[in-house]
Amino acid sequence: MSVLQRRALAEFVGTAFLVMAAVGSGVMASRLSPNDVGLQLLQSSIATGAALVALILALQPVSASFNPIVTLVERFLGMVDTRTAMGLIVAQFAGGLAGAILANLMFGLDAVTLSSHERAGTGLWLGEIIATAGLLLIIFGTLRSGRTERVAFAVGGYITAAYWFTSSTSFANPAVTVARTITDTVAGIAPASAPAFILAQLLGGAAGFFLIRALYPAVPALTAPAAADAADRKVLS
Template sequence: MNLLARRAAAEATGTAFLVIAVVGSGIMASRLSPDTGLALLENSIATGAALVALIVALQPVSASFNPVVTLVEKALGILDWPTAAALILAQCLGGLAGTVVANLMFGLDAVALSSHVRSGPGLWLGEVVATVGLLLVVFGVIRSGRADRVAFAVGGYIAAAYWFTSSTSFANPAVTFARTITDTFAGIAPVSAPAFVLAQLVGGALGFLLVRLLYPSATGTASVEAEQKVIS
């Protein structure tokens, strides 16, 4: 198997397990906890912990699990377009597969469109904020020479962002679309998904600019090669 195929497989697998963690823990939490706040706490802890484990395990191959992160990698010169496109496709397919698996594990229909409408300027702003923060954490940790800590930084940030953003921090187009096919605690109605993804892309652009502003020294050839080793 060539390197790109291995990277795509890692992205698909990692995104699938991330979505299984998000959706599965949401279902379990809603069944066991009558209080919505407690259910969200359980959901956020499970998601953050799963992210740490998945990034640690798959980072030697590829561990972005997020099209926005991959697009920023392309913008920073870390990836070329064919590689970025392949990884984004793998992330989207992996996310959808993860939702199907989570639904089936809990005895639900494999695919059930969500009825959970999430819409409004406050939620969209929440997604912009969540995505900017995620990119700052990912690339700030890597570009400051502490790549061995990125898994813990990202897992902690996402667990916290569930609570401090109005949208509960989707911050990931692949995960957003994957969550449209589960009518459970973590679901999002298909009609709501495009605006969330647009907000995430806006956050991605702002996050890219912020990373370039705060960490300009990592744009040289040697630094780019170091980032490639860490992220890929």
């Protein structure tokens, strides 16, 4: 198996488990606490944040972005080449869809059911911009400060918190957003609502990229020859 194939497999598996954590914990929380929305959010946020920490720690030696926005920023920073970035992004979207299907099946639901949960409004879109920009700041800021081993905990902690302080409950990930369109559960998002969420995430990604470049001007982007070495240090989000 080639390096790119191994990395794509890691992204597929990691994104699948991330979506299973988000969707599955949402279903479990809604069944255990059907009359307490706040408790449902607490249960789901803890489960998703904890899963992120575990997934990044386990898959970071191979590849652990699990997010097309993160991979695009890595491309613009010179950490991966275009071919690698495209391969990883395809794997992330495929993994997300697989994770949503598996989560549905685990809880006795149809494998694919389009979500009826509409999520729209300037407040939610602003929440996605902020959530995505903040996620990139956490990931690349921690990396560029030389604390690679702490990224998993930083990302898990941030996502757990962002469930609460962002109006959108912090999707911050196009692959996860698309995956959530095929589950008609509390974690779902209606297909008609997804494009605006993804646009907001792209805007947040651009903001996060420029923020990282402004905050860390003395740390050069990795060049193509260094990309292979960077593969073993890649992380989420």
